[in-house]
Amino acid sequence: EQQRSILLHSTSCFPLPPGVKLSYGTAGFRADASLLESTVFRVGILAALRSVQTRSVVGLMITASHNQASDNGVKVADPSGGMLSQHWEPFADTLSNAGDPNTLLQLIDDFAKKEKIPLEGASEGEVLLGRDTRPSGEFLAEAAKQGITSIMGVNATDMGVMTTPQLHWMVRSRNKGMEASENNYYDQLSTSFRCLMEYIPKGNRNFNVNDKVIVDGADGVGGEKLEILKKLLSDLSIDVRNRGDGVLNEGVGADFVQKEKIIPRGFGPADVGFRCASLDGDADRLVYFSIELNSNKIVLVDGDKILSLFALFIKEQLNILTGEDGKVNESYQARLGVVQTAYANGASTYYLKQLGLEVVFTPTGVKYLHEKASEYDIGIYFEANGHGTILFSESFLCWLEGRNNELTSTSKCSEQQEAALRLLAVSKLINQAVGDSFSGLLLVEAILKHMGWSMFKWNELYHDLPSRQLKVKVVDRTAVITANAETVVVRPIGIQEAINAETAKYPHGRCFIRPSGTEDVIRVYTEAISQEAADSLANSVATLVD
Numbered sequence: 148e149q150q151r152s153i154l155l156h157s158t159s160c161f162p163l164p165p166g167v168k169l170s171y172g173t174a175g176f177r178a179d180a181s182l183l184e185s186t187v188f189r190v191g192i193l194a195a196l197r198s199v200q201t202r203s204v205v206g207l208m209i210t211a212s213h214n215q216a217s218d219n220g221v222k223v224a225d226p227s228g229g230m231l232s233q234h235w236e237p238f239a240d241t242l243s244n245a246g247d248p249n250t251l252l253q254l255i256d257d258f259a260k261k262e263k264i265p266l267e268g269a270s271e272g273e274v275l276l277g278r279d280t281r282p283s284g285e286f287l288a289e290a291a292k293q294g295i296t297s298i299m300g301v302n303a304t305d306m307g308v309m310t311t312p313q314l315h316w317m318v319r320s321r322n323k324g325m326e327a328s329e330n331n332y333y334d335q336l337s338t339s340f341r342c343l344m345e346y347i348p349k350g351n352r353n354f355n356v357n358d359k360v361i362v363d364g365a366d367g368v369g370g371e372k373l374e375i376l377k378k379l380l381s382d383l384s385i386d387v388r389n390r391g392d393g394v395l396n397e398g399v400g401a402d403f404v405q406k407e408k409i410i411p412r413g414f415g416p417a418d419v420g421f422r423c424a425s426l427d428g429d430a431d432r433l434v435y436f437s438i439e440l441n442s443n444k445i446v447l448v449d450g451d452k453i454l455s456l457f458a459l460f461i462k463e464q465l466n467i468l469t470g471e472d473g474k475v476n477e478s479y480q481a482r483l484g485v486v487q488t489a490y491a492n493g494a495s496t497y498y499l500k501q502l503g504l505e506v507v508f509t510p511t512g513v514k515y516l517h518e519k520a521s522e523y524d525i526g527i528y529f530e531a532n533g534h535g536t537i538l539f540s541e542s543f544l545c546w547l548e549g550r551n552n553e554l555t556s557t558s559k560c561s562e563q564q565e566a567a568l569r570l571l572a573v574s575k576l577i578n579q580a581v582g583d584s585f586s587g588l589l590l591v592e593a594i595l596k597h598m599g600w601s602m603f604k605w606n607e608l609y610h611d612l613p614s615r616q617l618k619v620k621v622v623d624r625t626a627v628i629t630a631n632a633e634t635v636v637v638r639p640i641g642i643q644e645a646i647n648a649e650t651a652k653y654p655h656g657r658c659f660i661r662p663s664g665t666e667d668v669i670r671v672y673t674e675a676i677s678q679e680a681a682d683s684l685a686n687s688v689a690t691l692v693d
């Protein structure tokens with residue numbers, strides 16, 4: 148009864164803006180910040196319910212990532228630190244669009260029954276609340292708190308401004324019973340990075356201050372946080388640009404750099420010859436680039452290439468550890484898998500398969516890639532746009548620890564032990580909750596050092612096939628339904644045949660279309676042996692969709 152009246156009262160303070168219908172989408176709700184207060188309040192309720200149900204800490208992040216500064220958004224981190232369980236998404240949609248307090252109450256009641264969420268009696272829970280640097284974040288965080296605390300027994304812990312991956316990391320760590328402050332996060336990253344640097348092959352160890360990486364913080368939360376992290380790193384020089392003085396995501400950031408392929412604001416001719424990297428507005432994406440002499444263009448080193456570098460390194464360490472055939476020393480057969488989407492450049496997929504790796508595909512969106520990667524002992528996933536991470540299974544880490552102890556007692560610092568220690572360090576450096584530009588950056592830097600490679604050498608792992616992305620505005624994007632990880636259109640009938648016929652005209656042509664999860668458009672992607680061919684294929688397929 149008390150619970151009912153609390154909810155009725157608080158909900159009446161957060162009426163829905165008229166005529167707005169939002170959907171949880173690929174990565175939470177996103178809209179102009181002025182429309183979001185009631186949605187964020189309702190997501191607060193949802194996060195609290197999830198926490199009560201799972202008897203675990205849950206996260207709520209307020210960010211619109213790479214969108215413009217006036218937008219905002221909200222998403223929930225599950226107890227594992229990953230994305231909200233997909234079977235809760237429909238509830239997120241109905242709850243957020245329930246205007247009338249009585250309707251909302253009924254929805255919660257029904258859902259709580261169905262999901263066995265004990266709302267009567269002593270429910271308990273905790274929701275960690277984070278936000279990026281958007282000005283609207285503060286009042287939206289208030290709305291979230293109101294929502295969270297409308298469920299009796301649930302506390303809202305305000306973590307203030309932080310990156311999306313930091314919040315996910317904290318949720319994961321808290322639920323593993325580990326310490327989970329922001330400082331613990333920096334400690335874990337810097338310690339494991341130092342450990343990796345310690346096992347760099349001797350010839351590559353020297354530290355040269357001119358060998359620095361210049362990072363574009365997208366004028367978001369990433370810049371200021373990276374300033375803190377970099378002070379703890381002794382073997383790496385990081386120059387942070389766009390730390391928040393300019394307009395968030397405007398002419399800067401990973402999304403801009405990857406899509407436009409031009410030099411972001413704050414970079415110029417003086418940076419030619421250096422490794423550069425861009426984060427996005429909430430620091431969960433990472434791409435590298437270099438600046439060309441006398442041009443405003445960049446050479447992009449995208450998520451596919453970061454993935455390839457990681458895969459190569461991990462495979463090398465596994466080979467040292469278990470022997471090329473994976474059979475030496477009664478060894479554990481570690482299953483290594485690579486997960487990509489249809490957007491992965493075909494040249495990267497070809498390269499990874501050549502390395503002998505198992506490559507699988509999922510639809511676009513971190514939640515799908517992450518889930519697939521978790522099926523392996525070591526699952527590496529990346530989207531071309533820079534979202535990605537590496538997941539290690541508990542049983543593999545356990546075996547690795549054991550192997551390391553065994554090696555310690557026999558032959559000190561053997562090659563094999565170094566490989567085991569490197570893999571253990573990677574498992575701590577990389578954020579296993581969600582893709583994290585900071586751990587990605589540190590791992591790239593450590594591996595380049597390990598290999599003794601320049602960025603140029605890295606970029607030469609393979610050459611991207613020319614590609615083109617277009618978007619087509621349509622009346623109803625939900626009319627397009629795809630299958631096989633978005634590579635085939637099944638509805639409307641006949642479109643796939645038409646696409647096939649067009650594609651067949653281009654040697655090595657590849658093409659797929661899919662409805663965007665974040666915009667009201669159909670996206671077209673093509674690849675071919677020349678840019679002209681990729682462009683022309685994209686244009687003709689776009690007219691098919693129209």
Ligand code: 16G
Pocket residue numbers: 173174511512513514530532534662663664665666670
């Ligand atoms: C979201 C997804 C990203 C995906 C993108 C595709 C998360 C955290 N983010 O930003 O993974 O690549 O949407 O956008 O899942 P689209 O559906 O508009 O092409």
Ligand code: ZN
Pocket residue numbers: 212213311427428429430431432
């Ligand atoms: Zn992001």
